[in-house]
Amino acid sequence: MSSRSTTxxxxxxxxxxxxxxxxxxxxxxxxxxxxxxLYAYSSAxxxxxxxxxxxxIAAAFAELWFSERFFVDVLPSLARLATGFTxxxxxxxxxxxxxxLSTRVRALFEPVLEFLRAIPxxxxxxxxxxxAGIDDSMKVLVIVSGCVWPILLNTVEGVRAVxxxxxxxxxxxxxxxxxxxxxxxxxxxxxxxxxxLRLALALAIILxxxxxxxxxxxxxxxxxxxxxxxxxxxxxxxxxxxxxxxGFALSALFEFAEGRxxxxxxxxxxxxxxx
Amino acid sequence: xxxETGGGGATxxxxxxxGELDFAFGNVVSLMVAREQGLPLTVVANGMTTTGDAETDxxxxxxxxxxxxxAPAQLQDATVAIDNLRNIGDTSVRNSVRLDGGDADHVxxxxxxxxxxxxxxxxxxxxxxxVVEPFLTIALEQGATPIAANFxxxxxxxxxxxxxxxxxxxxxDPDTVDAFTEAMNASLVxxxxxxxxxxxxxxTFTEIDPExxxxxxxxxxxTEIDRGALETVADLMVTxxxxxxxxxxxxxxx
Numbered sequence: 001m002s003s004r005s006t007t008x009x010x011x012x013x014x015x016x017x018x019x020x021x022x023x024x025x026x027x028x029x030x031x032x033x034x035x036x037x038l039y040a041y042s043s044a045x046x047x048x049x050x051x052x053x054x055x056x057i058a059a060a061f062a063e064l065w066f067s068e069r070f071f072v073d074v075l076p077s078l079a080r081l082a083t084g085f086t087x088x089x090x091x092x093x094x095x096x097x098x099x100x101l102s103t104r105v106r107a108l109f110e111p112v113l114e115f116l117r118a119i120p121x122x123x124x125x126x127x128x129x130x131x132a133g134i135d136d137s138m139k140v141l142v143i144v145s146g147c148v149w150p151i152l153l154n155t156v157e158g159v160r161a162v163x164x165x166x167x168x169x170x171x172x173x174x175x176x177x178x179x180x181x182x183x184x185x186x187x188x189x190x191x192x193x194x195x196x197l198r199l200a201l202a203l204a205i206i207l208x209x210x211x212x213x214x215x216x217x218x219x220x221x222x223x224x225x226x227x228x229x230x231x232x233x234x235x236x237x238x239x240x241x242x243x244x245x246x247g248f249a250l251s252a253l254f255e256f257a258e259g260r261x262x263x264x265x266x267x268x269x270x271x272x273x274x275x
Numbered sequence: 276x277x278x279e280t281g282g283g284g285a286t287x288x289x290x291x292x293x294g295e296l297d298f299a300f301g302n303v304v305s306l307m308v309a310r311e312q313g314l315p316l317t318v319v320a321n322g323m324t325t326t327g328d329a330e331t332d333x334x335x336x337x338x339x340x341x342x343x344x345x346a347p348a349q350l351q352d353a354t355v356a357i358d359n360l361r362n363i364g365d366t367s368v369r370n371s372v373r374l375d376g377g378d379a380d381h382v383x384x385x386x387x388x389x390x391x392x393x394x395x396x397x398x399x400x401x402x403x404x405x406v407v408e409p410f411l412t413i414a415l416e417q418g419a420t421p422i423a424a425n426f427x428x429x430x431x432x433x434x435x436x437x438x439x440x441x442x443x444x445x446x447x448d449p450d451t452v453d454a455f456t457e458a459m460n461a462s463l464v465x466x467x468x469x470x471x472x473x474x475x476x477x478x479t480f481t482e483i484d485p486e487x488x489x490x491x492x493x494x495x496x497x498t499e500i501d502r503g504a505l506e507t508v509a510d511l512m513v514t515x516x517x518x519x520x521x522x523x524x525x526x527x528x529x
Contacts, residue, residue, distance in 0.1 A: 049314060050289060126391050133400045134385060215387050215395075217360065222386075229285040229305075230361055230517075231312040 052234045057241065060234035065242055069223070074242070077220040080136055081208045084143025088200055092148045093193060096155025097185060106156070113152070121146040121207055125214045134215035142211035147200040154196030158189025191265050194258050201254055205247050220246075288314060291441045298455055302436045303508060304363040304517065310527060311518045315442035318528045319452055320459035322438055323494035324501070327431030329424035333408040333492040334435075336368055336425050339396040340418030344403060347423045348377030353402035356387040356395060363435065364405045366511050367425035374428055393417055408491050409483055429511070430504035437500060437528075445529065452529070463496040500528055 036054055043051040065074065099106045121142050128145075132138040162185060170184045186193075212221030224239035259266075279296070287299040288309055300322055309316055326332045336355075338344045344353065350372055357364035369379035387395055392404040393414050405425060406414050415421070426433050438459055445452050466473045473496075474488050483491075502524050509521035 049292060049312075126388075126394075129387070129391055129400070130394055130398060133398070134387065134395060215385055215391075217383070217385050225285075226360065229359060231285075231288065231309045231314060233312075 050233055052237065056234045057237040060232075061238035061241055064235055064238050073218055073220050073223045074246075076136075076218055077208055077212065078246070080139050080211070080219070081143065081204055083136075084140045084208070085147060085201060085204045087140065088144050088147035088151055088204070089197060091144065092151025092196065092200070093155050093186075096152045096193075097159055097181070097189075099152075100156040100159025100189070101185070117149045117153075122210050125211070129215055138215065139208070139211035139219075143204050143207045146207045147204045150199035150203065151193070151196040154192045154199075155189060158192030159185055161192070162188045191262055194262055198254060198258070201250060202247070205243070205250065209243065288316065291316065291439070294441065294443060297444055297451070298438050298440050300436055300438055302363050303434060303505060304366055304512060306437065306439055307509060307512060307518055307522050307527070308361075310522050311520075316439050317442055317445060317526070318437045318439050318500065319445075320438040320456045321434050321463060321497055321500045322436035323434070324497040325424075325426035325429075325431065325433045325435060326492070326495050327427055329421075329427050331492055332424045332427050333411065333494045334405070334424065334426045335411055335421040336371060336403055336405050336423040337396075337411070337414050337419040337421050338403045339399075340420070342402070342420065345420075345422060346375050347371040348375035350403060351378045351381050352383065354383045354385055354400075356392045356401045356404040357384050358386065358389055358405075360384055360386055361515075361517055363508075364425075366508070366515055366517065367429045368405055368423075369515060370511050371423040371425045371428045375423070393419070408493070409487060411492065412487060412490050430501070430507050432501035433504040433508065434497070434500045435494065456529070460498040463498050467496040502528075 039051075040054045043053045099109055124145060125138075125142060128138045128141050132141050166184060166188065170180055175183065208219075209221035209224070212219035213225055216222040220239060220243060224236055224243070227233070227236035227239055287296065287301060288305075290296040291299050292314055298319065303318075306316060306318065325334070329335075336347065344350065347368070350368075355365075355368060357368065365382075365384045368384075369382065372379040372382055385401065387401070387404070389406060389410045392401070392406055392410065395401045396404055396414070396419065397417070403422070404414070404419075411421075426435060438455070440452060440455070470493065473493070474491065477483055477488055477491075478485060505524055505527070506521065509518070509524075512518045513521055
């Protein structure tokens with residue numbers, strides 16, 4: 001009550017921004033609550049064993065993930081996800097810049113890269129077990145083998161599309177080497193690199209789950225499959241809900257980072273449109 | 276009648292419960308877990324039984340060539356591959372470790388598909404593997420050594436897998452269920468009495484090397500389901516925490 005009166009007294013600008021934030025939260029929550037409501041209604045009217053009511057799923061969720069399982073299953077999964085994503089980003093951007101800058105290197109590598117890109121990572125798992133073993137490195141490798149492609153290809157395209165006028169200008173000013181790479185190449189390719197990273201993030205979550213379905217004894221993906229096989233259906237749903245929330249959180253985090261990195265680009269576009 | 280091959284219990288059980296399938300084949304551990312979760316399933320015929328003889332059984336715990344491990348008790352802190360965790364593989368392997376005087380709580384199980392196990396053993400990624408045919412013969416050909424016949428040690432009369440149906444079908448159409456049981460039992464007797472024909476049938480729906488087929492070890496196709504053995508399994512499952520209490524076998528088997 002007191003906080004509310006403070007808000008009101010500090011002026012209409014704050015009230016408007018609070019209202020805007022409120023509307024935004026409402027927008028975010030509206031569809032999910034509608035869907036949950038719909039699911040609650042249909043599951044309450046169904047005696048199917050496989051569609052437990054939301055309260056059962058919520059109870060399983062609380063019991064499962066607010067316990068040590070969070071440290072045993074969720075944190076290792078997220079660590080593998082982060083490692084795989086980071087390696088993909090470094091590899092993809094590094095190799096992408098190299099390929100984007102040199103037509104000759106690109107011509108040399110492109111057929112092989114297109115071939116490798118078309119292989120679905122899950123198919124490679126038995127091979128990766130032979131190459132990398134059955135520990136975390138195999139799982140990280142599965143994530144990298146799928147995630148690297150959107151980053152790589154977007155980086156190549158981004159680097160190729162550097163504005164020639166800007167490139168000439170940079171040359172006139174004698175900007176070469178790492179400085180050229182930093183202020184010209186990476187900067188102008190960054191909108192596309194970020195688009196690649198965003199695609200890769202979504203893939204990374206899927207591949208994290210898939211990698212844990214093989215040669216595993218812990219992890220979020222493993223836990224979900226395990227629940228499914230032992231007919232612990234509310235727990236299985238609770239695992240999927242957590243997976244969805246992880247995806248949502250990572251995407252929000254990414255959006256925040258993207259806003260930071262591409263602030264200049266958005267500003268530039270807005271200015272060009274005369275906003 | 277149509278025969279469908281469909282994954283493991285995780286995919287066949289829902290289809291039985293929904294009435295999409297009438298009968299399915301599944302291992303007894305999965306079924307007991309499903310029953311405890313309240314799924315209305317009942318066993319209607321035996322599927323296969325261990326031979327009861329360590330030398331000829333179709334399942335074994337094996338270690339790679341040159342391994343220092345010679346007995347299950349030495350598997351403490353070792354990595355053992357099984358196809359599915361919290362199922363008949365780890366339950367029976369833990370039992371073998373305990374029988375040998377080892378600490379079953381400190382065996383590290385890891386899930387691997389049977390075809391990947393031999394390679395993982397050769398690479399030293401796992402210390403031992405539980406394999407069933409045809410992968411047992413393949414593993415032995417590649418130099419692996421069996422250190423325990425986990426099913427035989429659990430119980431020489433153990434039914435590993437059975438045919439089951441949903442309780443709804445039993446209530447609505449008991450005649451069909453009776454007919455299925457009768458037909459299944461007749462086919463089990465026939466399979467047991469004609470091992471050559473049984474092994475040749477493999478060539479019709481698998482790609483197993485014909486030379487390998489002659490060497491494969493077979494389970495017993497027994498019509499009786501030994502209750503004592505199932506009680507032992509259930510007790511082990513309670514010990515390992517797979518289920519809270521042993522099922523009532525009178526309602527478990529029709």
